[in-house]
């Protein structure tokens with residue numbers, strides 16, 4: 380007969396198990412983003428000169444500071460006294476939400492708080508588009524229209540999302556990040572998978588990472 384574990388040992392093993400599982404931790408429900416670094420970057424004219432779409436991504440992760448800068452450039456708060464944003468929005472409805480798909484979870488960018496709020500744990504990057512490179516980019520940003528905030532005005536929503544997308548493009552151009560905005564998204568499938576269909580319409584997604592070229596040629600960094 381196998382000896383049975385003493386209650387104390389069994390409690391200790393349960394604790395050990397729980398502790399080791401916690402290293403595969405569920406993602407934090409909120410990620411506080413560092414303040415954006417406002418004193419860096421190429422000149423506007425240089426960034427415009429460099430802006431382009433890239434569809435091949437390296438596996439190098441995007442550091443949190445870069446992500447914070449990128450999201451702030453997209454539609455961060457640049458005038459806290461009025462909650463003004465880096466991107467204009469029709470009637471100042473600020474109805475476009477940025478959702479960020481990372482390897483560990485799907486988050487909503489809370490621009491006012493400078494934080495990422497967990498919507499759902501798990502990696503949904505491959506669901507954010509129909510092109511094969513989508514799974515390779517470390518950051519997938521989903522631009523989605525909050526129907527209530529935007530009072531259903533989808534014409535303005537597309538324009539407002541496009542301003543944000545261009546801000547993201549320019550930040551990427553300035554910092555040597557690779558990016559492409561993508562309309563080829565199965566919006567119904569993605570919206571259902573991340574449970575935002577009730578409130579949002581997905582407009583497009585934007586992949587961000589480092590260019591694959593730097594893996595082939597490290598001097599390209």
Ligand SMILES: Cc1cc2nc3c(=O)[nH]c(=O)nc-3n(C[C@H](O)[C@H](O)[C@H](O)COP(=O)(O)O)c2cc1C
Nearest residue numbers: 430431432433434508510559560561562563564583
């Ligand atoms: C609204 C919109 C949707 C786009 N959708 C896709 C897409 O689904 N897949 C893709 O690879 N590129 C997409 N693009 C990127 C364009 O193909 C790209 O901007 C165009 O070829 C010009 O290249 P450039 O950005 O390097 O100047 C889209 C661009 C826009 C503005």
